[in-house]
Amino acid sequence: MTNITSEQVQIVDSCVKSILDQLHEEGKTFSNFTTEDFFHQTYREFSNLGEQVQKRVSCEFLGxxxxxxxxxxxxxxxxxxxxxxxxxxxxxxxxxxxxxxxxxxxxxxxxxxxxxxxxxxxxxxxxxxxxxxxxxxxxxxxxxxxxxxxxxxxxxxxxMSSISLTELANIGSVAADQRHLLERALGNRDNILIFGSTGSGKTTLVRAFLQSLPENERIVIAEDTPELQTPNPVSISMMTRHSFETGEQISLSQLVRESLRMRPDRIVLGEVRGPEAKDLVLALSSGHTGSFGTIHARTAREALARLEVFVQMGAPQWDKATVRRLIFDSVNLVVGLERSKDGKRRVCSINRLSSLEEFGITLDSEAI
CATH class of the missing domain: 3.30.450.370 (Beta-Lactamase)
Structure with a gap:
């Protein structure tokens, strides 16, 4: 930490307040100030300060x-x-x-x-x-x-760094047999739901999946936050827009529907968290294979239960049996991640949806 005395801070603070008052009177904002303008206005206060302190104070006020x-x-x-x-x-x-x-x-x-x-x-x-x-x-x-x-x-x-499944295996986030299983699932175009808690590595695994796809596939990504990079020039990434930003709101549900008009080879949903789940399962159950997305959950069953709730948020008129049938038809594999007490992230489970019964969907631990 650069050594700036309290006296130096008070001097510069007083000077900046005077500048702010002056800018306010002129109808201007402090954001228009450049580093050169700032030091020109505060030359006397800064003339006896060292270069390192000057840079730190400049960063304090302008950065x-x-x-x-x-x-x-x-x-x-x-x-x-x-x-x-x-x-x-x-x-x-x-x-x-x-x-x-x-x-x-x-x-x-x-x-x-x-x-x-x-x-x-x-x-x-x-x-x-x-x-x-x-x-x-x-x-x-x-x-x-x-x-x-x-x-x-x-x-x-x-x-926005990219990482491969092999690299995840090298650092212990994915076991070697899990890596082969996931690569096979991607090659077979299974639809995959990735679950885990906050910070468990869901987005990192999605990035690794994107790096594992053929270069000539068109991937359409829909997300709230720009977390994922398109794997090739023919792919596209779309983001939601809040109504307070620039006009009409654009939701994840709308992005999922729009993606169907873009001839996607695969659809990737950054995170399922609401009624867009209805549009997603409709798309996947109608033949859009090889897609994947993430959801916050602690277990595979909880992930499916939360997905069921989110689908019903988008289609409250659908009964539970219809929702479960759509989920069973649209999701093939559920992959779980966890973060241990020492901060390490790893794949903790891989389950395949095996059958749909009256009491719900049954899961099998995927054989290697």
Whole structure:
């Protein structure tokens, strides 16, 4: 952490407040300031500071301050911010307190918040104190007063690195026999439902699946957050749009329906979490094989139960027998992931849907 004294922070903080007041009178915003403009306005205050301190203070007022290093670390997957001096992050499956740095001034923390709101195109209000939006390639969730005492940021960092099933096997996330089974399932064009808790590695496994597909297949991806990369130029990725962003809302259900008009070889749904499940099972049961998606669940049976609930959210008029028949006809394999106490992620189960009975769907542990 760069050594900046409290006196230096107070001097610069006072100077920035004066700049903000001046910009407000002129109807301008601080975001229009460049580094050169900033140092020109604060030359006297900065003239006796070293270059390292100048860079850190510039980052404090014009960038993301103490988050810069966390954002640049490819091993950091989430950042939790609960105030100027309360920063946590997830790395290698563990949540840690960030003790190396913090926002040095309430003014800079306020500027950081306003910068985020400007970049995501929406600001929390009393009427809408909770916001979930895309921040570049990342996902950000904001809870504001009066729901909480101060702004709470949860930033899910999406690292667009690709990984293969072989690489997952090399690091112990997939056993060798599991890798062969999954490769065979992809080759046989099984429809696969991947389940697990938050942070268990579902998205990583989907990325590995995408890397395992033939280069000439057209994959249509539908997701809420830009987590997945298309595996080849002929494939396409579509994202939902919230109504507060730019006009009409575009839901996952709509994206699934639109994907059917794009001649997909496979459909990939980033996460099943609502009524789009109805459109997905209709598509898969009508012959769109080789597709896959993820769902939050702890067990294979819970994954199917949650999928059943989500289908009924989209088609409440359907009875349970109809829903279960569609699920049985559309899903072939259920793959489970888990994260152990030491943060390691691994495939914990692979089950095939074997029969549909009056009491529900039966599962068999897939033979290797």
């Amino acid at each position: 993301y301050g103490p988050l810069e290093n966390l954002l640049a670390d490819p091993m950091v997957t989430e950042i939790f911010l609960a105030g100027a001096d309360c920063i946590h992050y997830e790395k290698s499956g563990k949540v840690l307190r960030y003790l190396h740095d913090q926002f040095r001034s309430p003014t800079t923390y306020s500027l950081f918040c306003q910068k985020i709101f400007s970049e995501i195109g929406v600001e929390p209000t009393l009427e809408r104190p909770v916001i979930c939006a895309n921040w570049g390639v990342h996902r950000i969730h904001i809870v504001a007063p009066p729901v909480t005492e101060n702004f709470q940021f949860s930033i899910r960092l999406h690292r």
